[in-house]
Amino acid sequence: MDVMGLLPSEGWEKVADRPDEGSFRGRGDGQVEGFMTNVAIVTGGSRGIGRACAIKLAAEGYTVVVNFAANAAAAEAVVAEIAKAGGKAVAVKGDVAREADVAAIFAAADKLGPLKVLINNAGIMDKVARLDEMTLERLTRIFAVNITGSFLCAREAVKRMSTKHGGTGGAIVNLSSAASVLGAPAMGVDYAATKGAMDVLTIGLGREVAGEGVRVNAVRPGIIDTEIHDSAGMPGRVQKMREQIPMKREGSADEVADVILYLCGPQSSYVTGTIVAVAGGRC
Numbered sequence: 001m002d003v004m005g006l007l008p009s010e011g012w013e014k015v016a017d018r019p020d021e022g023s024f025r026g027r028g029d030g031q032v033e034g035f036m037t038n039v040a041i042v043t044g045g046s047r048g049i050g051r052a053c054a055i056k057l058a059a060e061g062y063t064v065v066v067n068f069a070a071n072a073a074a075a076e077a078v079v080a081e082i083a084k085a086g087g088k089a090v091a092v093k094g095d096v097a098r099e100a101d102v103a104a105i106f107a108a109a110d111k112l113g114p115l116k117v118l119i120n121n122a123g124i125m126d127k128v129a130r131l132d133e134m135t136l137e138r139l140t141r142i143f144a145v146n147i148t149g150s151f152l153c154a155r156e157a158v159k160r161m162s163t164k165h166g167g168t169g170g171a172i173v174n175l176s177s178a179a180s181v182l183g184a185p186a187m188g189v190d191y192a193a194t195k196g197a198m199d200v201l202t203i204g205l206g207r208e209v210a211g212e213g214v215r216v217n218a219v220r221p222g223i224i225d226t227e228i229h230d231s232a233g234m235p236g237r238v239q240k241m242r243e244q245i246p247m248k249r250e251g252s253a254d255e256v257a258d259v260i261l262y263l264c265g266p267q268s269s270y271v272t273g274t275i276v277a278v279a280g281g282r283c
């Protein structure tokens, strides 16, 4: 494993290089271009759904930027797992709500090769609350991370992928949620509203750049077994919800990542501006 220098801002990055640089070929869109592989950025790639996406994209041959907010050990573990499997990844610290951090994340990607994929995955939930209990601080933070962060990352991706800007196309996949349809009453209407915004970003931006080689889609996960429920103060939520899910079980991060990979790859070449539910029939 090789350690690259610090990013221009406060960023932090750690790289795992494949021993056979240039000869590795993935099965999907991350083919080798000369000696540079295509690059995928996964925001919040250190844990949960983002982690699963990072590992699968690396297996497809992409060089993956594994962005994280605070948990460097988790991000390093993802990079190490990718390296062990013969892939290439770099961990980059950055809060997507901060424009300077977003610039640093994309600058790190620029050093690695042409950006072809953005997974707009980083997202947070706050503690269970009714709207009449929510503080301005809470609302500002969740909108900043889940909406503004996703918009900033999508903007930077379009600047690199769009044929209008000299790019050769690419795919953006946004993380919506069943909450955008169900509203998350008495739990987190703020969170649900941010995911509604992701739906609109997907439809609007998808149409905006459809003629410029960039496809924009979203997945709408239901109850997925990750740590987000515990961090929102709802331990055991996944198990408690099983009876309310038509398929009578939660989903896994891998099951969501598989649909995300489809939306990044050539099999979905005529799919844009749409949202695919991965929710066991719940929405």
Ligand code: NAP
Pocket (backbone or CB within 6 Å): 043, 044, 045, 046, 047, 048, 049, 050, 067, 068, 069, 070, 071, 072, 074, 094, 095, 096, 097, 121, 122, 123, 124, 145, 175, 176, 177, 178, 220, 221, 222, 223, 224, 225, 226, 227, 228, 229, 231
């Ligand atoms: P998770 O397990 O809690 O992981 C969240 C990831 O996002 C971590 O890698 C975390 O980094 C990163 N992150 C958090 N805030 C960030 C920020 N400001 N800037 C950059 N990275 C940040 O979450 P998950 O369940 O995998 O959820 C991933 C996405 O799917 C989210 O957008 C979520 O809303 C959506 N989703 C999840 C479910 C579900 O049931 N799990 C359902 C519907 C939608 P650190 O490791 O450094 O903290």
